[in-house]
Amino acid sequence: MRASRPRFFRPIITVALAGVAASAVASESGNPCAVIQDDSSRLACYDNTFGRPAAPPARTVPPPATTAAPAAAASAGAATAAVTAAPQPVEKQVEQFGLDPEAARKQAARTSSPPPVESIESTVTDAKRRGTGELVLTLANGQVWMQSQADSRVWIKPGDVVTIKKAVFGSYLMVSGYYSFKVRRIS
Numbered sequence: 001m002r003a004s005r006p007r008f009f010r011p012i013i014t015v016a017l018a019g020v021a022a023s024a025v026a027s028e029s030g031n032p033c034a035v036i037q038d039d040s041s042r043l044a045c046y047d048n049t050f051g052r053p054a055a056p057p058a059r060t061v062p063p064p065a066t067t068a069a070p071a072a073a074a075s076a077g078a079a080t081a082a083v084t085a086a087p088q089p090v091e092k093q094v095e096q097f098g099l100d101p102e103a104a105r106k107q108a109a110r111t112s113s114p115p116p117v118e119s120i121e122s123t124v125t126d127a128k129r130r131g132t133g134e135l136v137l138t139l140a141n142g143q144v145w146m147q148s149q150a151d152s153r154v155w156i157k158p159g160d161v162v163t164i165k166k167a168v169f170g171s172y173l174m175v176s177g178y179y180s181f182k183v184r185r186i187s
Contacts, residue, residue: 097117118166124157143187
């Protein structure tokens, strides 16, 4: 007796086989651009074939001035590099701490990216419990953090100092006195 496959697999198998057949036909016929050895010429051929716009002209870097003193030029370049490599203030780093990766990338795109902060310390200004039991804490820096899991044994009140550290897999650990628990930033 023949084993029957569920009917919903037939369209999936048909589409997969059609894709394999199409790629085999494409590789047999080939594109005339594929035989061009020079990389830039081959790319230009593909761009012309598939209608992509031409790349903007490449910028040329002017040669260094030979009339200026080499030592003066080197020291001016070093001063410029020192100004651009200066680290961002800690306040900028604290603003990004705890944001989900997408929000942090968007914020970093607007400003230059500071080195990552591994932990922050702040004073609790407000502490509430949600109806589901999670503790919601507002810090002096304006950030709001919530327990990842409800734990009624944790008691933190306004005025307590807490430290929030990076933990594994993008999670965060809040430490205050005896208590240590996972939290996530909600604003």
